[in-house]
Amino acid sequence: xxxxxxxxxxxxxVPMSAVTVLPFVWMVLSSFMTQxxxxxxxxxxxxxxxDLGGYRTVLxxxxxxxWFLNSVLVSGAIVVAQLALCSMAGYAFARMRFIGSRIxxxxxxxxxxxxxxxTVIPTFLIFNKVGLTxxxxxxxxxxxxxxxxxxxxxxxxxxxxxxLEEAARIDGCSRFAVFFRVVLPVAKPALAALAVITFxxxxxxxxxxxxxxxxxxxxxxxxxxxxxxxxxxxxxxxxMAGTVLTTLPVLAVFLFGQRRFVQALTGAVKG
Amino acid sequence: xxxxxxxxxxxxxAPKRRPDRRKPADNVTGWSxxxxxxxxxxxxxxxxxxxxxxxxxxDSDLMTPGRNVGLDNYRALFQDPVFYQALRNTGxxxxxxxxxxxxxxxxxxxxxxxKVRGIGFYRACFLVPYIASATSAxxxxxxxxxxxxxxxxxxxxxxxxxxxxLLSSPSQAMFVLTLIFFWTRFGFSVxxxxxxxxxxxxxxxxxxxxxGASRWATFWHIxxxxxxxxxxxxxxxxxxxxxxxxxxxxxxxxxxxxNSTVTIVYYVWQLAFSFFTAGYGAAVAYxxxxxxxxxxxxxxxxxRRRGAMR
Numbered sequence: 001x002x003x004x005x006x007x008x009x010x011x012x013x014v015p016m017s018a019v020t021v022l023p024f025v026w027m028v029l030s031s032f033m034t035q036x037x038x039x040x041x042x043x044x045x046x047x048x049x050x051d052l053g054g055y056r057t058v059l060x061x062x063x064x065x066x067w068f069l070n071s072v073l074v075s076g077a078i079v080v081a082q083l084a085l086c087s088m089a090g091y092a093f094a095r096m097r098f099i100g101s102r103i104x105x106x107x108x109x110x111x112x113x114x115x116x117x118x119t120v121i122p123t124f125l126i127f128n129k130v131g132l133t134x135x136x137x138x139x140x141x142x143x144x145x146x147x148x149x150x151x152x153x154x155x156x157x158x159x160x161x162x163x164l165e166e167a168a169r170i171d172g173c174s175r176f177a178v179f180f181r182v183v184l185p186v187a188k189p190a191l192a193a194l195a196v197i198t199f200x201x202x203x204x205x206x207x208x209x210x211x212x213x214x215x216x217x218x219x220x221x222x223x224x225x226x227x228x229x230x231x232x233x234x235x236x237x238x239x240m241a242g243t244v245l246t247t248l249p250v251l252a253v254f255l256f257g258q259r260r261f262v263q264a265l266t267g268a269v270k271g
Numbered sequence: 272x273x274x275x276x277x278x279x280x281x282x283x284x285a286p287k288r289r290p291d292r293r294k295p296a297d298n299v300t301g302w303s304x305x306x307x308x309x310x311x312x313x314x315x316x317x318x319x320x321x322x323x324x325x326x327x328x329x330d331s332d333l334m335t336p337g338r339n340v341g342l343d344n345y346r347a348l349f350q351d352p353v354f355y356q357a358l359r360n361t362g363x364x365x366x367x368x369x370x371x372x373x374x375x376x377x378x379x380x381x382x383x384x385x386k387v388r389g390i391g392f393y394r395a396c397f398l399v400p401y402i403a404s405a406t407s408a409x410x411x412x413x414x415x416x417x418x419x420x421x422x423x424x425x426x427x428x429x430x431x432x433x434x435x436x437l438l439s440s441p442s443q444a445m446f447v448l449t450l451i452f453f454w455t456r457f458g459f460s461v462x463x464x465x466x467x468x469x470x471x472x473x474x475x476x477x478x479x480x481x482x483g484a485s486r487w488a489t490f491w492h493i494x495x496x497x498x499x500x501x502x503x504x505x506x507x508x509x510x511x512x513x514x515x516x517x518x519x520x521x522x523x524x525x526x527x528x529x530n531s532t533v534t535i536v537y538y539v540w541q542l543a544f545s546f547f548t549a550g551y552g553a554a555v556a557y558x559x560x561x562x563x564x565x566x567x568x569x570x571x572x573x574x575r576r577r578g579a580m581r
Contacts, residue, residue: 006387006388007385007387007388009382009385009387010387010389012382013382013383013387013390013393016379016382016393017392017393017396017397020396020397020399020400020454020458021396021399021400023400023411023412023415023454024399024400024403024411026415026422027407027411030414038414038420039420040420041419041420041424041425042422042424042425042426042428042429043420043421043422043425045422085307085308085311086308088304088305088307088308089304089305089307089308089309091304092300092301092302092304092305093305096297096300096301096304097297097301098297098298098300098301098302098305099298099301099302101301101305104305104309104313107313107317108309108312108313111312111313111316111317113511113563113564113567114316114320114560115511115514115515115536115556115559115560115563116515117515117517117536117539117540117556117559118319118320118323118553118556118557118559118560119315119316119319119320119323120319120539120540120543121319121323121326121333121543121549121552121553121556122318122319122320122322122323122326122553123315123319124333124543124544125322125333126318126319126322128333141311142311142315144307144308144311145307145308145309145311145312146312147312149308150308150309150312175300175304176300179304200402203404204402204403204404204405204406206404206405206406206518206521206522207517207518207540210521211540211544222404222405222406225406225407225410226406226410226521226522229410229522236414236420239410239414240410240411240414242410243406243407243410243411246404246406246407247403247404247407250402250403250404251399251402251403254395254398254399254402255395258395258398261398261402262398262462262466265459265462265463266462266463266466
């Protein structure tokens with residue numbers, strides 16, 4: 001329409017986007033305020049000076065670094081496991097015919113409808129029985145694979161041309177060799193999408209860690225932050241510093257892999 | 272996620288291309304690829320599902336094996352005022368959130384579907400609340416909507432409005448939580464709608480423009496019908512999402528004040544892990560699950576009938 005002037009749409013788009021992100025901007029600002037600035041009414045909008053007290057409290061005066069490390073370990077293990085298991089399963093469902101393959105795929109996708117709240121009590125009892133509650137393992141094992149991951153990878157391999165694999169098969173490669181040497185290297189877009197979405201989900205999980213973990217040393221960053229806020233009700237700068245540090249990894253992964261993330265959400269990962 | 276139908280369609284089409292000649296070796300390879308992932312998913316869903324059903328007929332307290340109490344838990348449910356309160360709170364969330372996320376999602380998606388400088392940045396903005404954890408969003412919003420220190424009341428005072436109870440008020444807390452929930456979730460609708468709008472063929476839109484269709488007519492007669500399947504998907508997804516509303520409550524109101532923000536899922540969690548009445552909690556969870564399935568089936572039937580009338 002208009003080429004030279006900046007589009008008038010900015011007048012609509014700027015305030016709209018501001019409503020969504022301004023709270024986060026203020027989250028960062030408030031993490032640099034003093035307790036005095038946040039514990040008065042109305043609270044400050046802009047910090048008077050960059051005060052690092054909040055970060056000092058959360059990094060030096062709490063187990064936050066430990067919780068952060070726990071979250072890195074748990075999310076990292078979940079991402080690696082899902083990349084391996086979901087891509088293998090997706091490849092099998094897309095390319096091979098074997099006993100029960102169709103009904104199993106339908107069942108797997110249907111499990112996405114089962115609310116976690118329904119399964120959480122028995123899942124807790126299972127882990128209690130094998131003595132795994134209150135360990136990081138309890139957080140990893142139920143998420144080693146996911147219905148969404150299998151769905152994504154199956155859809156990706158179905159839309160993926162077969163010629164490459166067939167050539168390798170004719171050359172006498174086994175299914176496993178074909179998968180690991182020929183298929184996986186070209187499946188990078190789908191793997192990246194799966195990694196991004198899995199990391200964000202795993203990092204942000206609160207319900208299961210809240211149920212499964214009881215000792216502070218094994219908290220994930222989400223559980224830790226929640227209890228930290230309960231114990232430091234008046235220390236809002238520290239709480240805000242904690243939320244900033246907790247949000248940074250997912251924000252970084254999101255900004256870095258935004259395209260893949262959107263593709264994963266819309267189920268439209270192409271080669 | 273949004274194309275389950277397409278997936279099963281190609282599945283059923285497969286045998287036509289390749290006659291079904293399974294060899295035992297194929298089964299071994301197939302299952303060694305698909306087995307591990309499948310076992311984890313089905314193992315952590317079907318077994319707990321059956322177990323939860325059995326639990327719902329007991330008075331289990333998580334620690335000791337429960338006694339069988341038959342249908343007592345389900346009977347108790349109908350006389351439990353907190354259950355009814357949780358039902359009302361969850362209902363309010365569903366009724367407000369689903370239409371809001373569909374309407375706002377589509378409108379924002381239409382606005383974002385244009386070529387202006389920095390559109391990528393605008394699009395990213397709408398997903399930031401969606402990717403932030405409920406803990407971060409809850410703590411941040413809990414402070415912004417705090418009655419005594421919050422920015423919101425600060426803004427009200429600046430505008431000369433009376434200070435509100437917000438998250439501390441039994442009559443306002445659930446509405447504030449719904450607003451916060453909406454803020455964190457509706458970016459998903461935007462993304463899904465945006466992808467669907469971008470699939471609409473340019474020719475159709477150009478033809479409409481040549482015929483002199485107004486913006487409104489284009490929106491109402493071309494865009495809305497074209498994204499219909501996504502509207503159904505988002506409606507179902509939003510329902511599942513809203514019925515599982517939990518995390519933000521933990522990090523803001525913890526169900527208070529006076530149970531005014533207890534949702535069914537939060538109640539299940541309280542029953543099992545705070546009050547140690549896991550059997551009863553399992554019964555509540557099962558009623559929630561059955562209700563969800565009923566609502567989804569009813570919703571899909573209505574959508575199908577509407578579609579048939581067109």
